[in-house]
Amino acid sequence: MTIRTLFATRFSQTQLDDAALLDELAEACRDLAQQDGAGRAWSRAHGYRGYTSYASLNDLPARDPRFADLVRHLNRQVARFADACAFDLGGRKLKLDSLWVNVLKPGGTHSGHIHPHSIVSGTIYVEVPPGAGALKLEDPRLPLLMAAPPRRADAPEDLHTFIYAEPGPGSIFLWESWLRHEVMPHAGKGERISISFNYR
Template sequence: MSLRPLFVTQVYEATLAGAAGFPVFNAELADACRMLAAEDLAGRQWCKAHGYRGYTSYGSLTDLPVRLPEFGELKRHLDKHAQTYAKALNFDLSRKPRLDNIWVNILKPGGGHTGHIHPHAFLSGT
């Protein structure tokens, strides 16, 4: 008899909390999220139409890193971590991985996401 690992998933974990200026960055990012929830009428309408308990920019905004500098900075951090992860897994990629979409979710108590997949994604996460 033998045992062998199959379908092993290498999970990458990292934090931005140790970076210089993180508390300010985190507060500014949270403020930007709340601002979007208050000002994104199309997003709020999408949430209402889909029974979403809270706010998401998923159905309305696709340009957050360009629209707001806080998300541009977040994208730079995430792209760096995606590259580190790809190298650690020895992926042979024709180009560097990059974030191509990001959205805001602010859930009310009792709110949640239904199960879903991210097709064509090299990686995804929260």
């Protein structure tokens, strides 16, 4: 019998090994959380436990050189990921479309969603207290599985219905933007700081 694995979904997990830049990014994110009144208001209005610049600021790399330093690193990571996905970009490169800060307080979560109008999405984790919650990734075929039985506990990772990617400080996760994902509840203490982004 020949068994082939078809329709692979790529997910990249790398590490930013630059403690000084992580410290600078943590400071930059906290600065924004204090100064961005529109972002705080949006977070309150939408039940976001903490602060996000998602709906308020769209110029962070131009606004603050600390974010520009991060983007230079992300550009390289995303280019490598696009190559691993065998994207035919016609000689062009993916470009950053949006980048936003998340300062999540204990109890905070983010329900399942995708990132429309983008090709690659991702998150870099700046500060991750113990128990801060994993990124939960969903098998994109889930709505079609119908009568499929559950998988055994010893099933290999590529057969799991959900994958839980545990971040640490400096973790960079990349995935194709159509992949449904959610942020599990922050059950730790202190703030979990991350920066999310889209490329198209």
